[in-house]
Structures are given as structure tokens and as C-alpha cells.
Amino acid sequence: MNGNQLLIRSGRLIDPLHGLDTTGDVAIVGERIVAVGRAPAGFAPDHILDASGLLVLPGLIDLCARLGEPGYEHEGMLDTELHAALVGGVTRVVCSPDTDPVLDEPSLVEMLRWRARRIKSARVYPLGALTKGLQGERLSEMAELTRASCIGLSQADTPIADTKVLYSAMQYASTFGYKVWLRAKDAALSRGGIAASGAYAQRLGLAGVPVIAETVALHTVFELMRATGCAVHISKLSSSQGVELVRQAKAEGLPLTCDVSINNLLLTDLDIGYFDSRARLDPPLRQGRDRDALRAALADGTIDALCSDHTPVSSDDKTQTFADAAPGATGLELLLPAALQFAASSGLPLAHALGCVGHRAARAAGLPPASLAVGEPAELIVVDAQARWRATPEALHSQSRHTPLAEHDLQGRVRHTVIDGRVVWSDSAATAAA
Amino acid sequence: MTRAHNPQLNAHGELRHLLTPEGLPRDVLLHILDTAQGFVSFGSREVKKVPLLRGKSVFNLFFENSTRTRTTFEIAAQRLSADVFNLDIQRSSTSKGESLLDTIANLEAMDADIFVVRHADSGAPFLIAQHTPPHVHVVNAGDGRHAHPTQGLLDMYTIRHFKGDFSNLTVAIVGDIVHSRVARSAIHALTTLGVPEVRAVGPKTLVPGDLRDMGVRVCHDMAEGLRDADVVMMLRLQNERMSGALLPSAHEFNMTYGLTAERLALAKPDAIVMHPGPINRGVEIDSAVADGPRSVILDQVRFGIAVRMAVLSIIASAEH
Numbered sequence: 001m002n003g004n005q006l007l008i009r010s011g012r013l014i015d016p017l018h019g020l021d022t023t024g025d026v027a028i029v030g031e032r033i034v035a036v037g038r039a040p041a042g043f044a045p046d047h048i049l050d051a052s053g054l055l056v057l058p059g060l061i062d063l064c065a066r067l068g069e070p071g072y073e074h075e076g077m078l079d080t081e082l083h084a085a086l087v088g089g090v091t092r093v094v095c096s097p098d099t100d101p102v103l104d105e106p107s108l109v110e111m112l113r114w115r116a117r118r119i120k121s122a123r124v125y126p127l128g129a130l131t132k133g134l135q136g137e138r139l140s141e142m143a144e145l146t147r148a149s150c151i152g153l154s155q156a157d158t159p160i161a162d163t164k165v166l167y168s169a170m171q172y173a174s175t176f177g178y179k180v181w182l183r184a185k186d187a188a189l190s191r192g193g194i195a196a197s198g199a200y201a202q203r204l205g206l207a208g209v210p211v212i213a214e215t216v217a218l219h220t221v222f223e224l225m226r227a228t229g230c231a232v233h234i235s236k237l238s239s240s241q242g243v244e245l246v247r248q249a250k251a252e253g254l255p256l257t258c259d260v261s262i263n264n265l266l267l268t269d270l271d272i273g274y275f276d277s278r279a280r281l282d283p284p285l286r287q288g289r290d291r292d293a294l295r296a297a298l299a300d301g302t303i304d305a306l307c308s309d310h311t312p313v314s315s316d317d318k319t320q321t322f323a324d325a326a327p328g329a330t331g332l333e334l335l336l337p338a339a340l341q342f343a344a345s346s347g348l349p350l351a352h353a354l355g356c357v358g359h360r361a362a363r364a365a366g367l368p369p370a371s372l373a374v375g376e377p378a379e380l381i382v383v384d385a386q387a388r389w390r391a392t393p394e395a396l397h398s399q400s401r402h403t404p405l406a407e408h409d410l411q412g413r414v415r416h417t418v419i420d421g422r423v424v425w426s427d428s429a430a431t432a433a434a
Numbered sequence: 435m436t437r438a439h440n441p442q443l444n445a446h447g448e449l450r451h452l453l454t455p456e457g458l459p460r461d462v463l464l465h466i467l468d469t470a471q472g473f474v475s476f477g478s479r480e481v482k483k484v485p486l487l488r489g490k491s492v493f494n495l496f497f498e499n500s501t502r503t504r505t506t507f508e509i510a511a512q513r514l515s516a517d518v519f520n521l522d523i524q525r526s527s528t529s530k531g532e533s534l535l536d537t538i539a540n541l542e543a544m545d546a547d548i549f550v551v552r553h554a555d556s557g558a559p560f561l562i563a564q565h566t567p568p569h570v571h572v573v574n575a576g577d578g579r580h581a582h583p584t585q586g587l588l589d590m591y592t593i594r595h596f597k598g599d600f601s602n603l604t605v606a607i608v609g610d611i612v613h614s615r616v617a618r619s620a621i622h623a624l625t626t627l628g629v630p631e632v633r634a635v636g637p638k639t640l641v642p643g644d645l646r647d648m649g650v651r652v653c654h655d656m657a658e659g660l661r662d663a664d665v666v667m668m669l670r671l672q673n674e675r676m677s678g679a680l681l682p683s684a685h686e687f688n689m690t691y692g693l694t695a696e697r698l699a700l701a702k703p704d705a706i707v708m709h710p711g712p713i714n715r716g717v718e719i720d721s722a723v724a725d726g727p728r729s730v731i732l733d734q735v736r737f738g739i740a741v742r743m744a745v746l747s748i749i750a751s752a753e754h
Contacts, residue, residue: 199647203456205556205580205618274441275557319535319565321555323578 003030004046006421007039011051011382015058015372016355026056028378031420036372047423049416055383058370059091059419060357062335063259064235065310066328067093067124068399069112071100074314077399078112081312081332082121084398086425088333089381089414090308093122094365097129098156104129104140106148113149121424125365127154127181130169136160136187139169142178151365152233154181157282159217161187167224174230179366181233182221184242185283189213194323196238196284200269206322209284214242222249225256233364234258236309238283240293247302257364258302260294261309262331262338263404267291271404277318277325279404281309298356299346305361306342308335312400329403333396337410340385378421384430387413441563448752451563451572452745454581456622463626467591469744474737476513486747487516490547494520495537496575497553502711503575503585506735507550510742516548534558535565546570548746556580568754573745579613584745585710586619588738590627592730593665595737596706600627606659606701607650608635608691609669609718612642616710617669625649635659636691639680656691660700667708668693668718676717684717693719698728706730 006028013036014021020036027035027043034040062085069078085093095112097103103112109126116124128145130153132138142153153173159182160166173180190213195201197208218234222245225232237243237260249256263281268288272279279285297303311328318325335357343353355361359369370379388411393401417425440457444450449462476482492511494504504520511518523537532540538549548571551559556578563572576582590600597603605624611617611634624632625648634641634650635658646652653659660666676684698707707719707729715721724731 197644199644202612202642202644203618203648205578205615207579275560277561316533319533319561321534321553321558321561323555323557 004421005029005044006378006418006423007043007045007048008051008056008382009048011054011056013056013372014351014354016351017058017359017369017371018373019351020372021349021351026372026380028418028421031377033372033374033376033378036374049382049423051382054415055385056372057089057354057381057383058358058372059379059381059417060089060335060339061092061094061361061365061367061370062090062308062310062332062357063094063305063361063365064261064307065093065095065332066098066312067095068312069099069115070108072312078115079119079121080397080399081310082116082119082124084332084396085122086417087397087414089336089383089417090332091122091370091379091381091417091419092125092362092367093332094125094127094151096156097127097154098134098158102129102133103127103150104132104134104145106141106144109145109148109150122419125151125367127152129153130155130180131160131165134158136162136165139172142173143176146176146178151367152179152181155183157183157185159183159185159187159190163220166220167228170224170228170230174228179231179233181235183235184214184217184221184237186213186217189216193284194280195272196269196286198269198287200272204272204275211239211241214239214283215245218242218245222254225254231255236261236264236283236307237294237303238264238286238290240290243293243297243302247297250302257304259305259307259361259364260298260303261307262334263309263329265291265294265298265306265342266338266408267404272322275322276404277320277322278329278402278406280322280325280327281329281404282327295342295346298342299348299353301360304356304364306335306339306356308332310398312398313402314400315402318402330396330398330400331403332398334391334403334405334410336383336414337412340412378418380418381414382416383412384415385412387411389413441560444752444754446753449749450752451559452583452749453559453563453572453574454622455583455586455619455626456581458626460626460628463587463590463623466587466741466744466748467594469748470591470737470740473740473743477736477739483513483515485515487511487514487750490516490750491545492516492518492548492550492746493541493546494518494550495523495541495552496521497523497551497558498576500552500576503552506738507575507742510739511746513739514743514746516746534561538562538565542566542570548573548750550575552576554578571749571752573749576615579615579618581619582615583619584738584742585616586623587745588734588741589620589667589708590623591737591741592708592734595733596730597664600624600629603629603664604631604633604662605629605665605667606633606635606663607667607669608656608659608693610640610671610675611636611645611669612640613672613675614669620667621648621650633659633663637681656697657700660697663701663705665706665708666693666698666701670710670712671714671718684714688717692717693723695720695722695726698723708734711735
């Protein structure tokens, strides 16, 4: 056998792609898994990771993260944010094009890929900008961006106000079979809103983003999908009514996938408390019935994936009035606890529930799923699902440490992250304590 | 941190900041009204001062213009013998790019004891209260659409003065409620003090249905809203709302929701008419009503000084 030999011993092996949930070993030679269950006879590992009492899962994929580069280096650097991804068990990061400058030039995408490869950390899959500068006016060079390894074209959080431009963009993208990533956010109806419309925003006197900002946009996108045949991924669905429209569109057979962020899955507008700017998010946190509908939709597959919506924001930009504070929260290190919490509350088998940060998310992004199968690249994580912690600033590795989840008890921490057979991160504190 | 407890109260349940009437216990509100009662007669005295705040520095921080509210706070603080400093921040530091909290830190270094804050953003006084040391007190003088607690309290004082008791009243609030901090603070104070029926009256663009969640009855018909009311509170229609996407014109607003003598006849015969000022004559209220016998608009102004004296003296005496 060639290459380093790594044995992960006595873990609970969970592979959502194959519905696997069993206790055993994973044997790795070089970059690939050579055995699952029991190591082959004569296997002489150079390195052993004891996974007894721990979960062994395929590496997680995050469909929405901002990595601070280019342009926002003061809020997060590519190396620190990708390190935070590894700490969070996220081995693949789909990154949003709303950088500065916007990812609308192949050279910028190539630069980002080159920087990411040099860091030798989590894998980066950029989305190219759908329109130049995300301005919603001129189409970007979609074929060039795709050649530069973009996995799709996205408008990030900036809606296209001009429906004719959106129509052309979807026509053009569908010519080449490219997937378009959109927010369900009507430009006019969401303008000026800083919290979800409803009793709580009304009470605090915060300008609202009404549910119709989401549903009107969804109706428009679905009509344009019918007209163009364009495949669409809807990012960060937020409302119960939006979920229902997605359910109907999928039943109709439209080529549609979608995701929800950890914040909308776990929190509601009440978490704004007394104008807590950590809960200033886009989409805004909605009401309990919306959160419950999002959970149910993630459980029944209407929503394909759970994303972190990782957005580094500097302390200066968060220590502002609620209206002036920059929207966004840190998330890469919270995706796993959020997924585990969802899995526990969904009533689904763990192996099924975790597909939302695994193969189902990968499929939505058009990527081959990571798996624990023999012959596959060894891209996996070892997880202590019982570890309790709080996302206080000291507990996080991202440069950006603001999250509305900081007040919540979380469960689940990654002990080891393995990519291509290499242990790229280990929780030294936990390993030393053991 | 901020979620755990009401930031307006100290560990003993005493009022240390006044940020919004929402969430304040009924007895705290009544204590302010009772204290104000003792100050009402002050204006007619030979010597209009008491030494309750002698040696204390009150900074009026107005990030948004308001001559009237600032002046009443200034008079209230001076009658309590405080040293008053007016800062028109709009024209000074923030235009130089200084952040809100940097401005506050600088003023704290000048040994401020009380900040009276007006700001265009909902919640700004909460941010300031969270970032000031325990001996510094914050009074919200109006933040965005959120709250204007001293206005709400002077409205309560006025209602109690003329009606005696809250427990059997119907109060109609008319006009641009969705954008009004005055309306929000009045609604919270009225519902806390036990008013059984609070009506919000106006077109759907200014009085959306979800206001019901605040414990009010929403009326889009002016006659329904006014019928048998004990108190009619008219709100000022801001110039920028008078024509545009929310209302076609000031004239049409007057035609549909303006308070005329004829419409006022729908309310109880002894109903009082209130307005936070400044009034737009011929828009939300006709001169015959504003200057008529049921109008208590100028009483509100007079009581406003006493209520602000009460608030400043109460928060200054809260333990750190």
C-alpha cells in the first residue's frame, strides 16, 4: 500500500448518502478510504484517531459563507475564516460573490481559488456574480466565470429590481445549463426594512420586511423558470408562506433547490430582545410559526440544505444602533451544532437528518457528495456530539465573533477534520484532556 | 446580557434609565405621575427652583432637531438646579465621522450625570444605556418610531388630571400611528395603567392591522373610532407623509380623518382633545377644535415640564 495509513477507530460511522449508521473503523491509505467497518488484515496505521464515543461523518458542506476576501480583510481573512471552517467540520465552503470587488471577473475568481489552495484548508467553491457588480443591470461573463471554476451564478443578497434583466439572466444562464442562485427578496418591498414585519418589530418601531417581499419574489422567479427552463437555487428562505410556495413549485417539477440559514432555523424575532444588533440579519428573523415551518420543510426535503450564512462583521460595524449595524453573523463553527439540534428535534434518524449539511446540500450545489464509502476520498470529521458549549467570542476561531446564538446552549464539537486523508485540524485541548 | 433583564431598572427595581414605558410596572408609572403632581404648581411660584439636582450635569444630546422637547427638558433640569448643557450633535461631531459611542465616551469624560437623548434610530438610547457606567442615567427624548416616554407620561398625567381614573376609559388615537413614537408610548402606558379600550384610527397605510398585537382596537372608519370616546389623541402628520405613497394629500387626510367639531360630537360630551404638538391646523385638526373648550393641548405642555422634573429627579436618586 502507498501513502500514509490512518486508522479511525471504533467510531459511530454515519453516512447520510448511504443511510449508514454503524459502529466501526475507517481505514485510510493516502487520500482514500480503503475499508469501512473493520480495517483490512495487516493494516499498519502510521496514525490512529480514537473515535470511541464519537461520531464519524463525511465533511460538511456550507452553501453560504463570506470569507472576507477580497475586500473585507478587516472583518475576516481567508486563512482565519477557512481555519474556522475546519474547526466547524466544514470541509467545503460555497462562497458568495458579494466581495469587494465583486466576483464578476474570472481573474478575481482565479485569484481567490489560488489563495485558497495555497492555504491548504477547507475547499472553496466560488459563486460568480450573475450581473456585473451585482448591480442588476448588465449580465456578467457567465461562461468565463464558469470556466474559472464558479459552480453557479448568484446575486448574493442584492435582488435584481428590473424583472427584464432577471428574465434575460435566467434565459442566458439556462442556454448553457448554469444554475442561478437567488434570494427570494423583492427589491421594492424589502427596501428600508431592518426586521421582519410583525408584532415585535411593530413594538420596537423597527421598519419591517413583510412576508410578501419573499412571496412576490418567489412567484416572479417561478414564472421566469417556467418561461426559461432555468434551474434555480433559492438561498435563505425565511417564511412559512415561502416554504409553501417552494413545496408547490417542486411538486410541479420546476428544477428548484433551496436552503435555510441556521439563524432562521433556530431563532425568532423575539431574539432581537432590546435592539440586540447581533440579531440584525438578512433575511430577518421571523416568527415562531415561520421557524417551525422551516424546520418541517428541512425535515421533509422541501428545503434541501442548511447553511451557516457566515458573514464576518467587525465590532465597530456591530456596535451601532440596530438600523445602522451591519447585517450578518458568524456561522461556520455553528453549522454542526445547528444541524445536530435540528436532527434531534426532527425525529428523523441522524443519518437522514444530516443530509442537509451533506449529500443533499452537495447535490443542490452540483458537487459530488462526500461519503464514507470505500474508494472515496477521505473527507470526514470526528465529532463529539455530547460536548456542550456556548458560542462566546473566546470560543470561536473566526475573526468575526458576533452571533445571536451566543446566548444559547449548543451541543456538538468537532475533534478532528480530515481532508484527502490528511488530519488538517485536531482539537488539541480535548485530545490532551482525553 | 441585554436580554436578561429590563435595562431600565436597577437590582432594587428602581428606575435608573427611562427608555420606554413598555415593560415598566404600573407602580413605577404611577410614582412618576404622583411625583409630577408635586411639581405642577412650581411654575406659578415666586422661586421656581428646588435643589434636588444641584451639582449634577444634564446633557441634552439631540441627534435630531426638536426645539420644543429640548426646551422643556432644559426648563425641567434648571428648576431642579442642575447644570444643563445643550449639544446639537447634528451640526457637530457626527458630521465629522465620530461614532455615536465615541461621542458618548467624550461627554462622559466631562462628568455627565444624565443624558437626555433624541435620535432618529429606534433603540439608540438602549445602545447608549448599555455602554455607560452605572452612575450615568439615560432619558429617551424620542428614538425613531420606537418611544417617546416622557410624552407618553405627560399624556397620562393629562388624562388622569381631567378624568381622574384610567379604569373605565375609551381612548382614541388618530393619525399616523405606524411611524409614531408618541402613539407607541401612549399605547404601552395606557394598557399598563388599565385603560380597557384603546383605539388606533386611520387608513390602512398608517394604521396596519398588526397593531392589534399591541392591544389596541384598529378602526379604519373615523366615526367608529370616535364614537363615545372619553379621550381623543390626535397625532401630528409629518410633512413628509402628507403626500406620496402612503397618503395622496393633506387635504384628503383632513377630509377623511381630520378632527372637526362635527366629528368630535361623536365622542362623549365631556371628551378631551389632546395633541403632542406642533399642530397642523386644517390637516389633522381644525382650529375650532384646537382652540375650543375641549382642547387640553396647552395643559399638556404645562404638565410636560412637571413630568420631566419628576423623571429626572427619580432616576437621579436610583442607587447605582
